[in-house]
Amino acid sequence: xxxxxxxxxxxxxxxxxxxxxxxxxxxxxxxxxxxxxxxxxxxxxxxxxxxxxxxxxxxxxxxxxxxxxxxxxxxxxxxxxxxxxxxxxxxxxxxxxxxxxxxxxxxxxxxxxxxxxxxxxxxxxxxxxxxxxxxxxxxxxxxxxxxxxxxxxxxxxxxxxxxxxxxxxxxxxxxxxxxxxxxxxxxxxx
Numbered sequence: 402x403x404x405x406x407x408x409x410x411x412x413x414x415x416x417x418x419x420x421x422x423x424x425x426x427x428x429x430x431x432x433x434x435x436x437x438x439x440x441x442x443x444x445x446x447x448x449x450x451x452x453x454x455x456x457x458x459x460x461x462x463x464x465x466x467x468x469x470x471x472x473x474x475x476x477x478x479x480x481x482x483x484x485x486x487x488x489x490x491x492x493x494x495x496x497x498x499x500x501x502x503x504x505x506x507x508x509x510x511x512x513x514x515x516x517x518x519x520x521x522x523x524x525x526x527x528x529x530x531x532x533x534x535x536x537x538x539x540x541x542x543x544x545x546x547x548x549x550x551x552x553x554x555x556x557x558x559x560x561x562x563x564x565x566x567x568x569x570x571x572x573x574x575x576x577x578x579x580x581x582x583x584x585x586x587x588x589x590x591x
Contacts, residue, residue: 402442402576406589408435409555409577415585419529419560427554428461428526439576440468443524443552446574447473450549452522454478454515456541458497458508458533461526465554469524478515480508480540493543497536510540517545528553528575531562538571550574557582558590 412425426432443465455477457466463479470477480495491512498505515521521541525533534551541548548571556563556575559582566573578590 402438404435404438405554405577408432409579409587413587415582415587418582419557421555421557421579421582421587423526423555427464431464436464436468439465439554440470440472442576443469443522443574444472447522447550447552450522451520452549454519454546455522455524456480456510456515456537457524458482458537462524462533465526465552466524469522469552473522475522476514478510480510480537482506482508493540495536495539495543498532508536508540510544512544515541515544515546519544519546520549521546522549522552524552524554526554528556528562528566528573529560531565534562534566552576555579 408426414422416422426435452473452475454475455466455470457463458480459482466477492509493512494507494509496505497508523537550572551566553575556578558578558580563573579587580590581588
């Protein structure tokens with residue numbers, strides 16, 4: 402997706418060989434026009450698969466997931482990273498480690514929103530080591546739902562997440578695949 406790659410080049414900041422900061426358009430300030438294009442592209446790539454729900458994780462996955470949900474005409478569920486007074490009973494839960502925050506969180510989805518009848522598209526902002534994707538897959542499997550695929554806005558292909566998901570047989574569609582952040586420069590795989 403050329404518009405996304407250009408946005409990464411123009412507004413992304415390489416903080417290290419492992420970390421790309423995209424808070425100018427994706428995970429702090431959001432570019433709605435770009436999110437609309439992203440949602441359209443995910444819908445195009447996963448069209449005709451009978452998707453009934455989209456699942457993401459708060460907070461950065463919500464914008465691209467909502468736009469994909471709008472395009473596909475399906476509800477979006479986001480796994481919450483903390484429990485609240487209104488989300489406490491009949492939950493699917495999993496642990497997820499955040500590389501950028503260096504913390505582990507418990508994520509949860511209410512069982513009333515995700516069932517074995519659902520065919521789910523998982524969407525996330527980044528794929529690096531695959532921790533978030535694996536935790537979301539765990540939640541989806543706890544519900545007995547099937548997984549149509551994994552949609553990723555930005556993949557750091559030099560980390561292990563993609564290989565692990567491929568090895569498990571999941572279809573992974575990444576809109577921008579980064580091969581390297583070395584020397585402060587973003588290099589794309591394709």
